[in-house]
Amino acid sequence: MPVRPPSVRLAGLVLPMLAACAPGPRAVDALPADAGPRVAELARMKDANDRLDGRSAGRSAGLIAVTPKPLVTGIGFAAVAGQPGHTLNERRLMAIRAAKIEAMRDLAEQVHGLRLDARTTVRDAVAVDDQIAGAVAGTIRGARLVRVTPKGSDSYEVELALDADAVGYIVKAAQLR
Structure with a gap:
């Protein structure tokens, strides 16, 4: 088995961590070209809510714990x-x-x-x-x-x-x- 240099091993560990810190996809970036003004406003509101929550939609999709109402x-x-x-x-x-x-x-x-x-x-x-x-x-x-x-x-x-x-x-x- 070939021995990898330390820089390659370090990159293999650091890159996934940095990718997790990068902002996820925004709703306004995913809008189709023919989206109406109401749809665009909804996308802006979703992005604003994601920023307020301190998360981005792409990263948090699998991590949010849903707590049922009592x-x-x-x-x-x-x-x-x-x-x-x-x-x-x-x-x-x-x-x-x-x-x-x-x-x-x-x-x-x-x-x-x-x-x-x-x-x-x-x-x-x-x-x-x-x-x-x-x-x-x-x-x-x-x-x-x-x-x-x-x-x-x-x-x-x-x-x-x-x-x-x-x-x-x-x-x-x-x-x-």
């Missing part, structure tokens, strides 16, 4: 047998609808909170009655259906999700009331 999820369950309907399919659809409403309630509890009313009666240093009631009230908008899953032969599970932006919007709207 989600608030709600789960609901409902049995098919207890639903109104003339046929089994009608009862199944009603069970899915009931599970969806329960999942909405779960989301509302997480976004708006749960109001608890509790009353305990103590007689002769003994708790003789303990009552707790919970209530939730609020509006949920923008919930996305994640999945509908049959559970066993007679029930359904529904999962809904809200992203952080939707939760922020709901909370702001509730504060304005």
Whole structure:
């Protein structure tokens, strides 16, 4: 095996590093000759955004980690047998609808909170009655259906999700009331 001089070995190491530091292709350079003014403006905006982010489009394409938005999820369950309907399919659809409403309630509890009313009666240093009631009230908008899953032969599970932006919007709207 031939021995390479040190300068060739050094160039083999340094050139890829320098290429990574060079600016990548710009969107305005890739525009076709017949591009309209709106397309050219979009390309300029993309290049400006890439400069602000401290990256170029060519280099960063494989290196950007996409972080999903945090989600608030709600789960609901409902049995098919207890639903109104003339046929089994009608009862199944009603069970899915009931599970969806329960999942909405779960989301509302997480976004708006749960109001608890509790009353305990103590007689002769003994708790003789303990009552707790919970209530939730609020509006949920923008919930996305994640999945509908049959559970066993007679029930359904529904999962809904809200992203952080939707939760922020709901909370702001509730504060304005």
